[in-house]
Amino acid sequence: MQDKNDLLKYTIPQLLQWRVQSTGDKVALREKDFGYWKTYTWKKYHDQVRKTALGLREIGLEKEDKIALISDNIPEVLFVSIGAQSIGAISAGIYQTTLPDEIAELLNYMDVRIVFCDDQEQVDKVVEIRDRIPKIIKVIYEDPRGMRNYRRDGWFMFIEDLYAMGEKAHEENPDLFDSLVKQGKPQDVCHLCLTSGTTGRPKAAMMKHVNYINMGVQITKVDYLNETDEYLSFLPFAWIGEQMNSFGVAMAAGITINFPESLETIMEDLIEIGPHFMFGAPRIYETIRSQIWLKIDESYWINKAFYHFFIKIGEKAAIFRMGGKSMPLMLRIMAWLGNVLVFRPLINQIGLLRIRRAYTGGAALGPQLFTFYQAIGVNLKQIYGQTEITGIAYMHRDGDIRPDTVGKPLPGTECKISEQGEILSQSPSVCRGYYHLPAETEELLRGGWLHSGDAGYLDEDGHLVVIDRVADVMYNNKGEMFSPMYLENRLKFSPYIKEAVIFGNQMDYVSALINVDPIVVGKWAEDRGISFTTYMDLSSKPDVADLIGKEIQAINKNAEKEHFKIYRFALLYKLLDMDDGELTKTGKIRRGFVKDRYKDLFDALYDENVREKLVKASYQYQDGQTAMVETRISFYTMGKDT
DSSP states (O other), rough: OOOOOGGGGHHHHHHHHHHHHHTTTSSSEEETTTTTTEEEEEEHHHHHHHHHHHHHHTTTTTTOEEEEEOOOOHHHHHHHHHHHHTTTOEEOOOTTTTTTHHHHHHHHTEEEEEESSSHHHHHHHHHHHGOOTTTEEEESSSSTTTOOOGGGSSEEEEHHHHOOOOOOHHHTTTTHHHHHTOOOOSSSSEEEEEEETTTTOOOOOEEEEEHHHHHHHHHHHOOOOOOOOOOESSSSTTTTTHHIIIIIIHHHHHHEEEESSSGGGGGHHHHHHSSEEEEEEEHHHHHHHHHHHHHHHOOOOHHHHHHHHHHHHHHHHHOOOOOOOOHHHHHHHHHHIIIIIIIIIHHTTOOOOOOOOEEEEEEEEEEHHHHHHHHOOOEEEEOOGGGGOOOOOOOBBBBOOTTTTTOOOTTTTTEOOOSEEEEEEETTOOOOOOTTTTHHHHTTGGSSEEEEEEEEEEEEEEEEEEETHHHOHHHHTTTOOOOOHHHHHHTSSSTTTEEEEOOOSSSSSSEEEEEOOHHHHHHHHHHOOOSSSHHHHTTTHHHHHHHHHHHHHHHHHHHHHHGGGGEEEEEEESSSOOOTSSSSSSSSSOOHHHHTHHHHHHHHHHHTTOOOOEEEEEETEEEEEEEEEEEEEEEETTTTOO
């Protein structure tokens, strides 16, 4: 195997060709379809990319043209994106949950000429905005079901027809594809990746081939991957985290990417595949933790007793393991026993038995949740980065894992903290800037450093500690600083709390709007004979408010400072949702938007005379339709109402 740094001289399509030469017959991709796993070797992967590339060229896609992908995770997403990159064009991912109006805005902003959709649902969105996207010359679809009427319209194209055109072009000129691929340079822009849009409209980061490949190389220097390792692709392809693994890690390490049958079967497919490494946003791990607690709650009493006994042993053992220290003999024996009797069977049921390392990023993960996974034997590690640095800039090393930090810089990454406390980074994985946004690009990269917008500091051992977004750090009316993200994570460690939004900037005290976890709290209510119909009904129950109040009391009891304590709270009548604009596509809270949307609730939280309020609830569905209902919200003061 050549030096990993040698891979940086390639573009993504060139690295794919190198993979064919070195391990052409090894399985590169695997997709579950109608219950069966379909495989693609590296050679077949390359052939599909070649057919796609030449087909795209035949229908008019040229160098530096843009092609957008609106799709679930399927192999064709890689065929189309890398196919476009092979001829010098630029791919761009759009989240599957994006509504038609926003799709029109994004397609026009990124100057897209061709759109790839996986099925009729996504095609219909494009059809709805057809008169507003005049630059689009073709819409390619993968799943022909429901597309019969569209096939008579030349604006649409079945991907198999595209393959046929590409195959014919290759037969007529066998050297054409290789000559086009050779023209690519590692510093060329290959993909437009949308930012999360926490503070406004998503921006398209101009990602280069070398950005992705450098990321794959540097990650595998820290945590080595075998070519036989398996990865389950379930993160949205539009997110940098999935691109990082599909374009970078998979190409650099030669691992196999597995595509689940559907979004609904991910957990079942996870069990079947048993991946060796896993990457996900905190919400993924919060969901899995809730499932674990439900399994324990539904288990026999002796299993519950064993779990509650050994989880304490596991937490003690995790401290030694994360710090790379040798355990006392008795603790090592007890930890091994707990692993055999409780934790290995438990994590086997959720598909994590073969996991050597699991990573979380995209938002902060609470230290308690971090320690929980380590205690049950899942080697969960924090990473930190952003779209503009290809996902990861800092990560934990085995034996040097600290729940309150995000680790040390990757090889080749430099870090410094500005006078204002902002985290600044330099790396070959830093993007070229934002598409069509020169002022924002200059602000992002001023002084030759990537400005993260996050506040943090480096501790004495070189670990990076992230406090919060610079813009989100709050001060009460006494000038005392606190991090809303830190308090939200403390709340979300409770199995009963799914999401929380902290307020208190320039106010007398800290307050919170809370989403209860519908699965865990629903089960809790059923076990106690508390009847309910909808989520709104469940969240309005006084018993549920009392339950959450006790969770907050426990957090307040352990608060490091008095002004960190939560004084007032309310249970929100609906789950915060991406479709309503309350969360970004990666699950981050859009704090300013939430405050404005629920201003009447915010005002009531800071009026202690308000105990209850009638509000009009608005819901927006994926098809854009809205619904209105009325409900009563109760407000609780700690120490008075709970």
